[in-house]
Amino acid sequence: MRASRLVSILLLLQTRGRMTAQELADRLEVSVRTIYRDVESLHSAGIPLYGDAGPKGGYQLLDGYRTRLTGLTADEAESLFLAGLPGPAAELGLGAVVTAAQLKLMAALPVELRDRAGRIQERFHLDAPTWYRDQEPVTYLPAVADAVWNERRIQVRYRRWKAPQEVERRLEPYGLVVKAGRWYLVARSEGDVRTYRVSQILDLHPLPERFTRAEGFDLTAYWAGYLAEFEARLRWGEAVARVSPEGLRRLTDLMTPGAVKAAHESAQPPDEEGWIQVTVPIESIGHALGEFLRLGTEAEVLSPAELRDQVGAAAREIAARYR
Incomplete structure (x- = not known):
């Protein structure tokens, strides 16, 4: 354990440069006293490691020193x-x-x-895309990735869902995220950091000028906040429904994880027919109509009235067509 920690100290200093004893202790989850002992051991082993006192001090390897340790567990x-x-x-x-x-x-x-x-x-094999979807074409992904890596601005023609659908944007690419097999670009545009689907980029021109990333920008934290906001925007209201045990089981395959979680958390005790009343968040009446029709005879919408009426009308139209 101690040998592994000594190697970790060397690798941290090699990759990060100067670090204080407290920073090393926090990273390795040990006490500062332990770090002092470890540094003394490295000195004794002939490692060219020196430390400076004071607020801007810390430990640092001599310039040019690189460990050749390859001891992987x-x-x-x-x-x-x-x-x-x-x-x-x-x-x-x-x-x-x-x-x-x-x-x-x-x-x-x-x-x-x-x-x-x-x-x-x-x-072990990782297949990232979800079921029932073809892989999206991402023609400009290599160019976007190059711009992200080299911090260069790009000019894109982008297709969005609202009018006008095709827009021109000058972007400062901050990072790329792949989720469920789809690539998303996080970029600053007109002073705000926004998210763009790479497959919706219709044209791209690299620009010669570079940009400076906002200090302290955290891609992981941004993406977590974006997902939470996106989920909240999607949910327009709630629907109350009765579902059979089979319908409750099929929710997992047919609705989003958030809707499935809400359904299970709100589930009432089974009635005399064994059916369960649940409450699920919905994006819109039209979207919810499609979701509940996929459950077929395993669900009955109770409210809102508009959704119940539309499900009933669709069921009658389907029955008439197959009569």
């Missing part, structure tokens, strides 16, 4: 092969690069770790 080696996303990497134009990197890593591993890491690729 079995779990670390396996996790590196699990972390590769072949689909997204290929879309970014990095499929061959990922394959080459994995081959080099495999060749560098000891035989026992090589065997265990090799089994990962034989037994």
Whole structure:
């Protein structure tokens, strides 16, 4: 355990530069006193590590020193092969690069770790896109990724859902997110950070000027907030329905996770027929109509009245067509 921590200190200083004892202690979840002891041990081992006192002090490796330690544990080696996303990497134009990197890593591993890491690729496969959807064309993804990496502005022609549908935008690309097989660009435009679906970019021109990212911008935090806001915007109201046990089970396949969770949390005790009353959030009457029609005879909408009337009218029209 201590040997692993000493290696971690070296790698942290190598990748981050100067770090204080408190920063190292926080990162490695040990006491500052432990860090002092570890640094003394590294000094004794001949590692060119020095420290400065004061508010701007900290520990730092001598310029040019880089450790050649390659001691991966079995779990670390396996996790590196699990972390590769072949689909997204290929879309970014990095499929061959990922394959080459994995081959080099495999060749560098000891035989026992090589065997265990090799089994990962034989037994686990990640298929990111959801069911029933074809892969989206992302023609401009490599160009977008290049702009993100090099912090260069781009001019795009973009198709959005509201009128006017086609718009011109000058973007400062902050980051890319892949969710359920779809790529999204997070970019600043006209002073605000917004989200754009990469497949909806109709044309793209790289611009020569560079930009500076907003200080402290956190892509992970932004995306979490965006998802929460998006989910809240989608939910226009609520619908109350009776569902059979089979209908309740099928909700998982037919509605969003948020709607399924709400249904289970609001479920009432079964009535004399064994049916269960649930309350689910809905995006709109039209959208909810489609969702409840997919449940067929396993559900009965109770409210709102407009939704109940539309489901009944659709059922009568379907019955008339098959009469």
